[in-house]
Amino acid sequence: MDTTEPGPARVPPAPEDIRVVLNGTTLTVGGLIALADGEAVPAVAPEARERAARSWHTAQRLAAAGRLYGRGTGVGAHRAVTVDADDESAHGLRLLRSHAGGAGALLPARQVRAMLAIRANQLLAGGSGIHPSFVDALTEALRLGVHPAVNEYGAVGTGDLTALAQTGLTLIGERPWLDGRPESRRSGGPVGGPVGGPADAPDGLLDGRPTAGLYDWLDSRPADRRGPGPVGRTPDGAVGEADTGTGTDTGTGNEPVGGGDGAPVARPDNGTGTSSARPLALAPDAPPTGLPAPDAPPTGLPAPDTSSARLPAPVTLRPGDALALLSSNALALAQAALGRHALDVLLRATHAVAALSLAGVSGAAEAYAAPVHALRPYPGAARAAGEVRRLLGLPDRPAGPGRRIQDPYGFRAFPQVHGCALDAGDRLREVVEVEINCASENPVVMPDGTAAYHHGGFFAAPLGLAVEAAGLALLQTAQLSAARLAALGDPRLTGLPAFLAAGPASSSGTMILEYTANSALAELRACAAPASTGHAVLSHGLEEAAGFAGQAARQLLRATDAYATVLACELVVAVRALRLHPVRPPVAAFTVADAALPDGLDDRPLTADVTAAAELLPRLARL
Missing domain, CATH: 1.10.275.10 (Fumarase/aspartase (N-terminal domain))
Known part of the structure; x- marks a missing residue:
């Protein structure tokens, strides 16, 4: 304390x-x-x-x-x-x-x-x-x-x-x-x-x-x-x-x-x-x-x-x-920047939630070992693995396979999948910061005052593709979140009651949160459909293509809202699983979440739990 x-x-x-x-x-x-x-x-x-x-x-x-x-x-x-x-x-x-x-x-x-x-x-x-x-x-x-x-x-x-x-x-x-x-x-x-x-x-x-x-x-x-x-x-x-x-x-x-x-x-x-x-x-x-x-x-x-x-x-x-x-494209850039900001907060919070889920199933830490990620030096994957180790107080070279030789993908492949989302978020930030700090007007007046050039720099292909890459990567990491949520309710993995329920054997516990998370996941899946596959021929055929970057940016904003719900559902279940453990983990992420989320294992409406968990995500992102 x-x-x-x-x-x-x-x-x-x-x-x-x-x-x-x-x-x-x-x-x-x-x-x-x-x-x-x-x-x-x-x-x-x-x-x-x-x-x-x-x-x-x-x-x-x-x-x-x-x-x-x-x-x-x-x-x-x-x-x-x-x-x-x-x-x-x-x-x-x-x-x-x-x-x-x-x-x-x-x-x-x-x-x-x-x-x-x-x-x-x-x-x-x-x-x-x-x-x-x-x-x-x-x-x-x-x-x-x-x-x-x-x-x-x-x-x-x-x-x-x-x-x-x-x-x-x-x-x-x-x-x-x-x-x-x-x-x-x-x-x-x-x-x-x-x-x-x-x-x-x-x-x-x-x-x-x-x-x-x-x-x-x-x-x-x-x-x-x-x-x-x-x-x-x-x-x-x-x-x-x-x-x-x-x-x-x-x-x-x-x-x-x-x-x-x-x-x-x-x-x-x-x-x-x-x-x-x-x-x-x-x-x-x-x-x-x-x-x-x-x-x-x-x-x-x-x-x-x-x-x-x-x-x-x-x-x-x-x-x-x-x-x-x-x-x-100032509006599309504005929406992309706001989407990227929300994405960054949620991706950082995901490290804490995934770490709690890994502890909740007593998962193997081998998949997060630093030498594993040094062999394939993707910055995002190495960062994701390192953050989970840091949050759980694990060494760079964890020893032994733990209870199982292989964990499900939601735990074993988390660094690889979540790392792609981190890398895509970084790329989106780079593109946004280039675009908001340059002259892309048509015609563009050259700084030396010698000429004005007519060009197509206003075509927002770099922005739209970067936004869509972030949305697709977010869908992948959200699918693993839903998978971890399901794993936490499986007694074969946790050794805990099915759906982490208390009371009679027929109690449902956290069963419904799988449905809630997958409902939000469906929204994410719809938002990940690339807007750039669209086509438009405008102004008597002079403008015969379009990038639809603004539509992609609005989809990312909706996707981050949906992912917050998926992640909040996982957090509620992970905390409940750890509360059922004989020894609760002495890590800051659990201490913070345990204090903020409602108590009780009885069958009851869990809407307030999910709401509280969603409000907690920005705080977990700062750990």
Whole structure:
């Protein structure tokens, strides 16, 4: 028993006290998750914003010297249709409006916030030619805790066109902002919450529709925390420092840049708690070239009252900005990053659960011996075996076969199978971190300012295939989890009562958890079907293939949810088996799980046990 005296209670830092540096080159998945969860705020590196400003100037110069796709031309099958110079601003607005055709349920705030952070960081890489005021607005939305309404369906893995068009219309003031912060953060309460809690759900939505009882439109903060008057305006209607349109400004010069590794860094406290970024320019009162404003707000979204809401000021849409904003897979990357984060937590927790199951069946440790894995030096397999040895306090060279010469595959082949999932997760992280830190816009403006190239870098094949590899590997390790669960209920392996039941011989014990786990496993199996086998021919045949990376990323998110249930079922059964052992193992994983899970061996509903086990997984992952 731990007899150490508890230390002083630690108050977690407020989100505004932690910054993640966005510089277009070093954002990590960890830093991105902190921004998506509202546990940190973005800090734009001044040199990166200056790079974006240079890119905008370069694009303007190149467009004036010759046609660039999407600036002097239409898009897709209209690539050869010329856009008159005096129509370019209106063309951009039409492009945003026409491409904002997403459908389906509104996405959770967490996913959309991750998308905003990724797109801002990509723009700072300096290849888009967009005006840097868009970076300012994207990061300001993250600071203020608001996000655009984005629908689930609309992308096929060649750019998240509908999601980013909806974002663009929100940035220029045509669509309302949503407040996606949990209630505790809106009212100044404590930061945080359990994994899978409010930050993972579409806050304020019921079946994808705004619900007044869940949140007030745009901003539910108390009046004393909102801005003084209309959006971004002073009482006389001014906007603060006017945007000259030069794109050469770099902020006030006191923005913290941190260590440059993209991870959260300490924020120097200036006592104000407010952003030092300069005010954003407001969009013109009328659309360019007399284009009418939409007659009504987007379907299902009531017209907002912005008279007292603290929101990013609308951005002026300039020639070329629209396509530059759209040319990205930022949403698919956001979903893949969130899926990878959940995968990482679960795979680390699996080491602890599998170790407890191995102890529960008195399994042989030979399969985990370091010399075995040195012969086939796969990093993931060696790591999986090493983690089980560490958690059970086993030596690198365990002695003897134990009770049996050969254990079932769920125990004997665990390092090999689970190691593939670890390796796939690492590969997915590498791909995501490449994509969120590079310029992939089409056309891409070269950093030396000499050219803009038309290309296919927006085709998300690397991302989609990496996501699918992770999903397939997760299915394999989940199948072993279900197999271990079944083995724990077999008296021929454990020497314990069938299904670990107490009472009469007909008692069912944990029998039903095999069914529950296999039900979740079926969802995993469905999610592992590769989305990349799909096909699409679009835009008059010009785009005759698609990678469907966004669909693959959403499948991974669902798969991780299902795997948490499979693993929780195994944990419940492993702990029960160890409780029936004459001597309970003196290992931290069992001590933690034994204290957290309900007691009792009688036949009873086990839903609460599985729920408690699922909530425990992040803690086991940290052991």
